[in-house]
Amino acid sequence: MSASNTPDTGYSIEEGNNASRNAYAWAKKTFTTRAGLPGEPARGLDGGFSNEIRFGQERLGISSDGIGTKIELAERLDRYDTLGYDLVAMTADDLIAAGFVPTNLSNIIDVNTLSYSVVDELMRGLHDACQFSKIAITGGEIAELGSRIGGYPGARMNFNWASTAIGVLHPSLAQPLSGAAAQPGDAVVALQSPSFRSNGYSLARKTLQRLFGDKWHEQAYDGPDAAQYPTWGDALLAPSLIYSPAVAALLDAGQPLRGAAHITGGGVADNFQRVLQNGLGAELDNLFPPLPAMQRLCEIGGIEAETAYLYWNMGNGMLLVVAPEAADAVVQQLTALGYAAQVAGRLMAEAGVTLRVAAGELRYG
8 A cells, every 4th residue: 555645644654654764864974973973873773763872881872853733732722731641652662662761861842932821731740750760851952933833823832842752771672673583483562652643744634624523633533432532632742651560560560571562653554564673573463442533533524544553553553473372461461451452363474464443354564
C-alpha cells in the first residue's frame, strides 16, 4: 500500500520515512567526530527512534520528539494539562523500546504570544507525567516567535512543544533491544492503548472537518464510550499511556525481552517491522480491538481498515517480542502493574506482517 495514495491523511508516511532516512544519513556522517571520545554514538541501531551514546562505561540513550497537531485539540478545548503525558510518552517510550530506562528530559515551547496560565497548565501536566515515569525535568526553554507560530484562532496561546529525553541502558542488557536476537516462534505481547496517543491526528482532523465543519470538536460523540467522552474533541484529546515504567519493571524482573516496538505514526505494521530483522515476519491474530472512537471514525468517514492500521495504533500502543515460554508470565506481570496486555501473535520465518483483525486479513511488507 502506498501512503501517498491514501486520501485525506494530510501527510505521507512513505515520504516521511524517506525524509527521515535521508536526515539520518546526514547525521551518521557526524558520528566519526566523537569516535573514541565521550559521547561516541553506537552504530547498528538504524531504523529506531533513539540511539546510544557512550561515556566511558556508561551507555546512554537519547530521543527527541514532539506532540504534533494534537496541540490543536488542546487549543480548541482550552485544556492543556494532559499534553505532558503525550510529550513524555513520545520520547520515554521510544527510549524503553530500545532498552534505555528514561531518566531526564528537556523541553522547548515555541509560542506566538506568551500566556503564563497556559504554560503553567502545560508544565503541571509534564510534572505529573514525569513523576509517573520517574523522570527529572532538567532543561527547557520558552521561545516567543510571534507570527512564526500559528494555530487555532482565538486560543489563549498558539504553540509547538517538543522534548529530548535521555536514559541509561538497563543493566540486564548487554546491547540495546533491536530485535536482532529474535527468532521464529517468539511470542508478541501487545499492550493496550486507551487513546490515539499523539499520532494520526491529521487524518482524524481532516475527516471530522469534512463531516462536521469548523466546529467539529464540539460535535456530540456517539461511540459506545460517549459517557466518558461527550464530544469528538474530548475523545481525541485523551492522553497517552506511558509504557516505560512497565517495560523497565519487566527488565528488572529478568524477563527475556528480545525486541519492542512503540506504535506511533505508521501504525502497527510500519513500526513493528522496524524490529523484524534477519528476514523475520509476524502473524498478529489477537491484537486489542480498535478504540471505539477509531472504529466510529472509520464507519462515518469511510476509512478502510488497511489505512486505519497504518496511521493509528488501533488500540495497541506497544508490542513486545519475548521468548515463547515467558509470554504468559510477561502478561501476568504487566496486568499486575495495571496495564492491559495479551499475547497478540508470533514471529514467523517469512518476512512481512499479517494482521488478522475483525475487518479481515491485512498484509504489509
